[in-house]
Amino acid sequence: MAFISSGYNPDKPMEDRITDIGPRKYDEFYPPVIAKNKGKWLYHEILEPGVLVHVAESGDEVYTVRTGGCRLMTTTHIREICEIAEKHCDGHLRFTTRNNIEFMTDSKDKAYALKKDLEGRKFDAGSFKFPVGGTGAGITNIIHTQGWIHCHTPATDASGPVKAAMDVLFDDFQSMRLPAQVRVSLACCLNMCGAVHCSDIAILGYHRKPPLLDHEYLDKMCEIPLAIAACPTAAIKPAKVEFNGKTVNSVAVKNERCMFCGNCYTMCPSMPLTDTEGDGIVLMVGGKVSNRISAPKFSKVAVAFIPNEAPRWPQTTATIKNIVEAYSADANKYERIGEWAERIGWERFFEKCELEFTHHLIDDFRDPAYFTWRQTTQFKF
Amino acid sequence: MAKHETPLLDQLESGPWPSFVSDLKQEAEKRAKNEKGVEFQIPEDVVEDLLGVLELSYKHGRTHWKHGGIVGVFGYGGGVIGRYCDQPEKFPGVAHFHTMRVNQPAGKFYKAEYLRELCDLWDFRGSGITNMHGSTGDIIFIGTTTPQLEEIFYEMTHNMNQDLGGSGSNLRTPSDCIGQARCEYACYDTQAICHTFTNEYQDELHRPAFPYKFKFKFDGCPNCCVASIARADMSFVGTWRDDIRIDQKAVKAYVGGELAPNAGAHAGRDWGSFDIQKEVVDLCPTECMRYEGDKLEINTKECTRCMHCINVMPRALRIGNDRGLSILVGAKAPILDGAQMGSLLVPFIKAEEPYDEIKEIIESIWDWWMEEGKNRERLGELLKRQGFQKLLEMTGLEPDPRMVQEPRSNPYIFWKEDEVEGGWERDIDEFRKHHQR
Numbered sequence: 001m002a003f004i005s006s007g008y009n010p011d012k013p014m015e016d017r018i019t020d021i022g023p024r025k026y027d028e029f030y031p032p033v034i035a036k037n038k039g040k041w042l043y044h045e046i047l048e049p050g051v052l053v054h055v056a057e058s059g060d061e062v063y064t065v066r067t068g069g070c071r072l073m074t075t076t077h078i079r080e081i082c083e084i085a086e087k088h089c090d091g092h093l094r095f096t097t098r099n100n101i102e103f104m105t106d107s108k109d110k111a112y113a114l115k116k117d118l119e120g121r122k123f124d125a126g127s128f129k130f131p132v133g134g135t136g137a138g139i140t141n142i143i144h145t146q147g148w149i150h151c152h153t154p155a156t157d158a159s160g161p162v163k164a165a166m167d168v169l170f171d172d173f174q175s176m177r178l179p180a181q182v183r184v185s186l187a188c189c190l191n192m193c194g195a196v197h198c199s200d201i202a203i204l205g206y207h208r209k210p211p212l213l214d215h216e217y218l219d220k221m222c223e224i225p226l227a228i229a230a231c232p233t234a235a236i237k238p239a240k241v242e243f244n245g246k247t248v249n250s251v252a253v254k255n256e257r258c259m260f261c262g263n264c265y266t267m268c269p270s271m272p273l274t275d276t277e278g279d280g281i282v283l284m285v286g287g288k289v290s291n292r293i294s295a296p297k298f299s300k301v302a303v304a305f306i307p308n309e310a311p312r313w314p315q316t317t318a319t320i321k322n323i324v325e326a327y328s329a330d331a332n333k334y335e336r337i338g339e340w341a342e343r344i345g346w347e348r349f350f351e352k353c354e355l356e357f358t359h360h361l362i363d364d365f366r367d368p369a370y371f372t373w374r375q376t377t378q379f380k381f
Numbered sequence: 382m383a384k385h386e387t388p389l390l391d392q393l394e395s396g397p398w399p400s401f402v403s404d405l406k407q408e409a410e411k412r413a414k415n416e417k418g419v420e421f422q423i424p425e426d427v428v429e430d431l432l433g434v435l436e437l438s439y440k441h442g443r444t445h446w447k448h449g450g451i452v453g454v455f456g457y458g459g460g461v462i463g464r465y466c467d468q469p470e471k472f473p474g475v476a477h478f479h480t481m482r483v484n485q486p487a488g489k490f491y492k493a494e495y496l497r498e499l500c501d502l503w504d505f506r507g508s509g510i511t512n513m514h515g516s517t518g519d520i521i522f523i524g525t526t527t528p529q530l531e532e533i534f535y536e537m538t539h540n541m542n543q544d545l546g547g548s549g550s551n552l553r554t555p556s557d558c559i560g561q562a563r564c565e566y567a568c569y570d571t572q573a574i575c576h577t578f579t580n581e582y583q584d585e586l587h588r589p590a591f592p593y594k595f596k597f598k599f600d601g602c603p604n605c606c607v608a609s610i611a612r613a614d615m616s617f618v619g620t621w622r623d624d625i626r627i628d629q630k631a632v633k634a635y636v637g638g639e640l641a642p643n644a645g646a647h648a649g650r651d652w653g654s655f656d657i658q659k660e661v662v663d664l665c666p667t668e669c670m671r672y673e674g675d676k677l678e679i680n681t682k683e684c685t686r687c688m689h690c691i692n693v694m695p696r697a698l699r700i701g702n703d704r705g706l707s708i709l710v711g712a713k714a715p716i717l718d719g720a721q722m723g724s725l726l727v728p729f730i731k732a733e734e735p736y737d738e739i740k741e742i743i744e745s746i747w748d749w750w751m752e753e754g755k756n757r758e759r760l761g762e763l764l765k766r767q768g769f770q771k772l773l774e775m776t777g778l779e780p781d782p783r784m785v786q787e788p789r790s791n792p793y794i795f796w797k798e799d800e801v802e803g804g805w806e807r808d809i810d811e812f813r814k815h816h817q818r
Contacts, residue, residue, distance in 0.1 A: 003528070004420055008535035013455040018538035020583035023484035023546075023554075026562075026572045029492050034562050041565040043696045046645035054563050062563060070401040072523075074408035074428075075500035075509040082493035082500075091493035095513055097558065097607050104563075123403035125394035136646030145516060148438035149431070150464060150480065150523055152446045157438065159401045160393055167396030176649035192714035193516045195612035198722075230757070232717040263717055269448040276442035289611045291603035291618075293666055293689045296610050298720055310439040311389040333652050334664060334689070368719060 031092040033062045033106045049174050050132035051111060063111035064104050067118055067130040068141050068166070068173060071099040072149060072159045080121070080129065088114040098141045098183075100134050136176035139169045139324070144186040145193040147205075153262050154188035155205030155279040161313045162186055165203065168317040172324065179331040179340070182324060183288070190261055200337040201320055202284035202299045209278035210258040211271035215241045219249040222268035230267040233257045259365070281306045281316050285323060286338030297338045300346075302353070304360035319355075326353045345380050383409070384426055385433030389440065405432055408509050422506045423474075423526050430474030431510065431524065434466055452479055452527050454534040458589040460545030461530055477526045478508070481533060482519040482546035484554050484579065487572035488562050489514065498541055506533050517596065518556030519546035544583075550593050550757075552585040557599035558606040565695065566688065567601030568619025568704040569732035575599045577736060578743075591747075592754035592763075602700065603688050609712070609723070614760040615743065616709045616723045617732070621701035624681045625690070631697035632657070632677045644695050661690050705731045708742065710772070711761030721761040726772065728783040742776055749775035770795075 009015055027035060037056035044054040052064040070077075081101060085093040088110060094102045103118075105111050118130040134140035142165060145151065147158025165184065172178060185196035186203040196202035218224070228236045228251065235257035241250040251271075253264075264271045283306065287299030302323070306315045323337070330352055331340035341349040350357045363369035383406075393402045409428035412421065424430070434445050450463035462480040469476035483499070499520065503509055508524030515521040525533065537543040546554035555578055558564070560571030578597060579586065585595075598609030601619040609616030634640045635655060641648065642655045657677070662670045669683035670690065677697075679690075691698045708730065709723030730738055746760065749772070754763045764772055773780055782788075798805045 001421060001424075004422065006532040006535040007539065008531050010531065013531070016539075017456070019456060019544075020587060021538060021542060021544045022580040022583055023576070024486045024495065024541075024543055026487040026490055026576055029486055029490035029495070030562065031490075034490075039561040039567075039570065041561070041563065042699075043565055044644055045641070046648070049649070054565070064563070068399060069513065070399050070404060071512045071514065072401045072404075073511050073513045074404050075504050075511065076408045076411050077404050078496055078500050078511065078513065082496050085493045093491055093493070094559070095489040095491075097489075097518075097556075099513070101513075123394070123400055123407070125400060125403045127394065127400040127403060128397055129399055131397060131399065136643070137649065143516065146512075148444045148446075149435055150446060150478070152444060152448050152464070154444050157435075160390075160439070163393050163396070163398055163400060163402075166398035170397045173398075176646060178649075181646075187714075190714075191716050192720075195516065195608060195714050197714055197720040198608065198611035261716055274443045279442060287611075289605045289608040291605065291610075291687050292692060293664055293687055296605070296722055298722070308442045310442065311392045333647065333660065334693075365719065 029092065029094075031062070031089065031104050031106075033060055034104070036060065037062075046135045046176070047108075049135055049138065049176055051115060052135060053108070060106070061108075062104050062106060063108055064102050065111055065115050065118065065132060066096070066134050067101050067103070067132050068128075068134055069095070069099050069101045069130075070159065070163075071144065077129070084114070084117065084130075088117065096141075098134070098143050100141050101130070131170070131173065133174040137178045137180050138174075138176045139172040139178070139182045139184060141173075142166060142184045142186055142203075143196075145188045147188040151188060153191065153265060153273075155207045155274065156188050156203075156281055156308050157310065158186055158188045160311055161203055161281070161316060164312040164314075165317050165320055168321050169324065178324070178328050179333050180336050182327070182337060184320070191266075196284070197298055198287035198289045198296060199299050200285065200288065201323065202287065203316065203320070204282040204284060205279065206282045206305070207260040207262060207273040207275070207279055208305065209273060209275045210235075210253050210255040210260065211262075211264055211273050213250060213253065214270035214272075215243045215248055215250045218251065218268065218270040221270050224249060224251060224268075227251060227264050227268035227271065230263045232261060232263060233259055236264060277307070280308050281313070283316070283319060283323075286336075286341050288336050288338055290336075293334065294336075294339055299338075300341075301361050302350075302355055304358055323353050323355075347380050383432070384429035385436060387432050387436040390432060390436050402432070405510070412504075412509065419504055421504075422529055422532070423508065423524075427474040427478075427508045427524060428510065430472040431478075431508070434468060434472045434475055437468065437471075446478075452530060454530055454545070457545065457587045459548040459551050459587055462548055464524075475524065478524040479527065479530065481507075481522040481525065481530070482515065482517075482548055482554065483522060483537070484544050484546040485514055485518050485520050485556070487557050487575040487579075488559055489518075490562070495541075502533065502536055502541070506536075517546070517553050519554045545587070547586045549589045550591045551587065551589040551595070552582050552591070553594050553596045554586070555579050555597040555599065556607055558601050560599070560601040564601060566604060566619075566691065566700060568621055568700055569601065569706055571599040571601045571619070573734070574617070574732060574736060574739075577734070581740070585747075591751060593757045593759055595747075595750075595760065603686055604692070610709055611712050611720075611722060612714065613712055613723065614710065615746070616712055617706045617739075618709065619704065619706050619732075620686055620729065621704045622729055623701035623703040625679050625684065625701060626699040627677055627679065628697050628699075629676060632672075632694065633675055635694050635697055636672075636675075640694075640696055642693050644692075661693050664689055705729050708739070710746065711759070711764045713759045713761045717757075718762055718765070721765075724761075724764070724769070725784050726776070726778065728781060742778075745776045746772070
């Protein structure tokens with residue numbers, strides 16, 4: 001494994017340096033039918049789950065076949081995507097915001113040949129490489145974060161729970177039987193790189209134990225004032241601690257004030273929170289980002305804690321499935337989960353989803369909490 | 382034979398959804414065989430070690446990644462995230478395993494030949510593992526060593542005309558929806574503006590000068606497919622000011638059952654025949670529509686452009702022609718002070734090149750936030766701390782009832798001295814002439 005230089009000279013980093021050139025320009029990658037009809041599309045139709053047609057003013061059509069993708073993807077897999085794109089779409093493809101892959105072609109026949117090809121491709125162990133679906137009133141791909149594969153603050157894994165959940169929800173990825181679309185998202189800690197806070201169903205990793213304190217190293221590895229300032233509830237204060245007969249500068253944490261956000265750990269590696277029993281999953285429901293009919297909404301906590309049950313998180317996936325089924329059976333056409341819960345009332349939501357309502361679900365975090373309590377005599381028995 | 386036993390991960394190979402474990406295993410095998418004779422610049426068995434450390438996390442229920450260190454490429458303060466394994470002796474291949482963010486093209490359109498160039502580079506100088514894409518929108522290269530960072534950057538900029546994305550306290554890589562490229566709802570060219578602003582603000586993107594992260598996201602219409610309203614410090618959502626265009630013949634075709642409602646999105650269940658009164662008119666949040674005598678009428682002045690009727694009957698109803706965008710500010714995920722949705726700042730602005738008016742607003746907001754924002758304070762939190770009025774003052778925008786859901790319900794108005802006749806300076810002796818002690 002000999003080092004091979006790119007041409008970069010570490011002694012003269014500024015020599016021939018190219019910076020600030022930004023990304024490649026989008027339109028060099030447009031399929032011709034897109035380039036020609038951009039801004040002039042008339043309407044679209046979902047021909048079947050995962051297959052769309054868009055029709056332009058010119059009469060041109062573009063057929064799109066949408067397939068699920070793992071956002072964690074190897075170059076071997078990407079090369080296979082390239083091969084498919086070249087075989088069916090003159091090398092063109094795109095990814096969606098929700099980690100789906102879209103192959104576009106200009107005729108229906110080509111689209112169905114493409115779909116057939118995609119459906120026939122499987123990994124050796126049996127899972128689909130390119131399941132077609134993710135359109136309309138169903139469940140599309142789960143957006144998610146890194147988890148245990150590559151992050152230092154997660155309270156759960158990401159790719160694993162997503163795989164387990166999508167296996168359980170797979171039928172709804174390939175059908176459109178629900179009252180409206182259901183957007184499922186996962187963030188492996190409350191930093192929410194995945195911004196799951198406005199999803200129909202949000203799977204959120206959460207810690208439940210305050211930080212461990214590595215007194216021996218804390219002052220050497222961290223700026224103590226920054227760690228103190230990082231705490232949103234002012235639970236951390238400076239402390240002199242006896243360690244191996246020496247007095248060292250460190251911090252003390254008022255544990256009952258800790259909200260387990262991990263912000264201190266972000267500033268100070270000597271304050272880890274992660275714990276096998278402490279960490280697990282919060283399920284949130286009823287959020288949306290679309291302005292359709294009702295305003296965008298935040299997701300609300302429906303289940304305060306489910307333990308991490310690697311490798312397949314059975315309680316988490318079963319609870320999600322239950323919520324989807326209760327929603328599917330009871331909601332009106334077009335109602336998102338949050339709109340349904342608001343119409344029937346949250347007391348009824350918990351009943352219909354057979355979820356226990358515990359004190360953890362009553363907001364006690366600062367001013368906004370008050371606005372979530374009930375200030376009316378209107379409620380349901 | 383695999384380097385590490387992975388009995389827990391192996392259980393994620395069954396089931397229909399694509400298995401990332403199977404994918405990682407095929408990558409490990411490809412590297413082991415190395416049929417192309419790649420002179421790998423990081424350990425050949427890196428994927429094996431990644432599977433090994435992930436298996437250990439599955440066993441422990443805890444991550445085995447340490448805090449990021451300060452690594453990067455010369456002159457940039459973002460785009461690379463340092464990552465180290467906390468079990469380097471067991472998994473030496475991933476002991477140093479840094480992330481690189483590669484700025485994706487707007488709209489995430491690609492050609493195979495370009496993706497292959499990326500793959501070739503990443504097989505050669507990295508782990509061969511990616512995210513397509515990260516949450517913010519970048520192509521993510523997962524796992525390489527420190528000496529490779531400059532080499533990768535050099536090859537990207539010199540041979541591929543490709544730059545890194547943002548990380549840290551700077552402008553994060555902007556992202557957009559598919560927009561006018563393939564969507565009839567798009568009210569402006571999201572790709573054009575996303576690309577223009579990404580290039581315009583390269584300095585802000587690569588060199589951290591902000592109190593914390595800052596995100597732009599571009600949604601072409603109020604359906605908000607990139608969720609800008611929930612996760613961008615400045616979210617740009619397409620809208621229009623004139624009439625929804627109605628094709629009465631197509632409306633009738635929907636009513637008569639000749640066209641499938643919702644563009645077929647509800648085809649998986651028998652919902653009965655389409656009822657325009659129940660499914661469109663009665664669900665309109667502003668009650669601005671009526672259907673009488675085979676004719677659909679929309680009272681545009683009362684319409685709030687929620688998109689429902691257009692989503693249900695895309696062949697009959699089309700967005701208006703006087704288009705632009707709304708700007709909302711301050712959205713963020715919960716950390717630290719709770720989640721915030723974007724708040725409407727500019728109800729309507731034209732989105733036409735060179736976008737000078739929009740840039741003025743962006744830059745006045747940055748000036749304010751860079752001056753007043755505390756360390757790790759997002760724009761939305763500053764907005765809450767100093768108030769919406771301050772934002773109006775700093776951007777020079779006029780107050781508008783569209784900016785609020787309702788007027789304040791307390792009268793505790795912080796009057797300014799120059800708003801009160803005669804000012805605040807008064808003479809107590811003059812006062813006492815008429816009011817005894």
